[in-house]
Amino acid sequence: MNILIVGLGLIGGSYAKAFKKYTDHVIAGIDRDEKTLKNALISGAIHKIGDQNDIKNADLIVVSLYPQAAADFINANKDNFKSGAIITDSCGVKRAIYDKLDKSLFDGRVSFIGAHPMAGKEQSGFDYSDADMFNGASLIVTAENPQSEAAITVRNIALKIGFKRCTLCTPETHDKMIAFTSQLPHILACSYILDPLALNHDGYSAGSFQDVTRVAFINDVMWSELFLDNADNLSNEIDELINNLSAFKTALGERDRDKLRQLMIKSRELKEKT
Amino acid sequence: MNILIVGLGLIGGSYAKAFKKYTDHVIAGIDRDEKTLKNALISGAIHKIGDQNDIKNADLIVVSLYPQAAADFINANKDNFKSGAIITDSCGVKRAIYDKLDKSLFDGRVSFIGAHPMAGKEQSGFDYSDADMFNGASLIVTAENPQSEAAITVRNIALKIGFKRCTLCTPETHDKMIAFTSQLPHILACSYILDPLALNHDGYSAGSFQDVTRVAFINDVMWSELFLDNADNLSNEIDELINNLSAFKTALGERDRDKLRQLMIKSRELKEKT
Structure with missing residues (x-):
């Protein structure tokens, strides 16, 4: 196959x-940045x-x-x-992509398969890219x-380049799940580190502080x-989280140890199942 | 020195x-559980x-x-x-320990040095204990x-058994900082995993989901x-977090991209400094 990657x-x-x-496919790359292309x-x-x-x-365009920008490129071409x-694409939202695409793309001449690799790093840019980035990850299709x-072609090639599995779902399900599994942890990391005590954490923190704040090193444009x-x-999802935090706060305010324990027991049971 | 550990x-x-x-100190151990003592x-x-x-x-009692239970043991003896x-102790709160201790303990005959090792695991119990648990960690004294x-004796021995540093502070500062750096991430992990979508995460999640939920495997009694x-x-601290989450929610509701970006830029700057 001839594969074209748009955006390196x-x-x-x-x-x-x-x-x-x-x-063994032939890989061509396009990027707006000359230096990235040369690299x-x-x-x-x-x-x-x-x-x-x-x-x-190209037989496959990623x-x-x-x-x-993804929708603009696809519509223009x-x-x-x-x-x-x-x-295919690799955007972290899926309804928006389908909405922005010209409807003639779905007339059968070509196939658009929206995808989202569940892999990433805090850093961005070609310099941090990695052939083994997708090892063990899921690709949502x-x-x-x-x-x-x-769809089967996309799945087969994904499994060849390291993905452990492909999750097939509608754009609606994707967006609902990703709001919880990925977007909320990013909002959370930022909200947590905006606490005025964050700059004083050194000497008072361990693993859980690092875990929560890792993704606060965030690309604000994307x-x-x-x-x-x-x-x-x-x-x-933010509402749901605030409600659950508030339940803990209420139990604390009422000095209700049993209520606190019940919330934690339920959390631990859920953690065990996930 | 003769060292006595109370609670294994x-x-x-x-x-x-x-x-x-x-x-090379001589270590004795006390535990209410016979099997743990034998192990x-x-x-x-x-x-x-x-x-x-x-x-x-004992020259040093940990x-x-x-x-x-810690205060009860110390008061009884x-x-x-x-x-x-x-x-010394290893409790995760410090004002409460000092409050619960009999005041005669501070008359100079013995020394109480409240301490909190910034190390832990999701699991509890002797079976998970580890000689290298404190390697690289802070001990708050x-x-x-x-x-x-x-205090100098406690610090010196801490540095010998793996701790990287000792942070000296008042019980008030300890409790304020630990509410943010350790207790809040635990409340957060529980609140996050109580979301009804948590059980469906498989195939839709990556590292940030695991990071946030790690400590939801929580010991509710402790x-x-x-x-x-x-x-x-x-x-x-819960209030502070809810306020910051609400700022994101407001910006989302107003479709205010600039406000969202400003919040994230500030978060990233803080993450870079921490």
Whole structure:
């Protein structure tokens, strides 16, 4: 296959390196930054710098841009992709991508399979990309028809480059779950570290402080777009968390040890099951 | 020195093993559970099972019980400790310990140095104790006079058994900081995992979900006591977190990308400094 990676950041760069390491496909890369393109070529992450011909000849196009930019690229090239091409993305929201795409993309000439790799780092950019980034991770695949040939192709290639599994679901389910499993921990890490005591933690903290704050080293440009594209679900999740925190606070205020213990027993049981 | 460890759970057991591994002192152990005592002796964590004579002959007594039990043990034996003995504890709250102790303990015959090792595991009990539990960790020491001979003895021996540093502070500062650095992350982990979506996370989650939920595997008996002994500080910290979460929620509701970015930029700057 001819594979084209659009956007050679942390995720796109990792896709390129993983395809190079684990498959024999021909990998072309596109990026708006000249230096990144040269780095990708020199480091062997891609076989070639992609151009208009590669857009036309690619069997699989992996668009690793932020949501609006991803939709813009796909819409601008919708008539350039070759017949039968499979287009996928790696955005952290899925309803917004489908909403922003030109409806003619779904007329059957090409296939769009929205995907979201459950892998990442606090750092961003090609320099941090890694051929083994996806090892053991899940790829969430939101095909309209999960049994379609295109969806199966995406899943098969994902399993070849390190993903442990593919989770198939609707864009709605994806966005609801990701608000809880990924977006909320990021909001949480930021909210926690905004506490005025954070700067004094040294000498008073251990593992749990580091665990909670790890993802506070956040890319505000990317995450603000992702949060706004999933604002309804994320607001619900923040509410849910505030309600649960408030239950602890109420029990504390009432000096109700039994209530505190019941909340913790339930938490521990849930942790054991997850 | 003759060292007596009272309570051979996760922390007391680790103290015993660390003293055995890194010093030549004679270690006696006391525990209400016969099986634990035998395990400790057979595994070589202690030289001997402690009795009334060891309470009388110990130069250093490390009381590793929950706060009320720790205070009860120390008060019950206040006239048995030998003159010049140093008594320390490992409780996660410090004001409550000082409050519960008989005031005659501070008349100069013995020294009480309240301490809190910033180390732990999700599991509890002697079976999980580890001679290297304290490697690289901080020991918070809340001596009335941090320059006293007893405080210096505690610090010196702590540095010998793996602690990287000793943080000296008042019980008030300890309790305020620990509400933020340790108690709040535990409340947070529980509050987060109480979300109805938690049981469906599989296939939709990655590192940040695991980070936030790690300490939800919680010992409800111990933590409910610690939370109630620090309820004022902990309530303030929950409020602070709810306020910051609410700031994100408000910005989301107003679709205010700039406000979201500002909150995240501030978070990232704080993360960089911590």
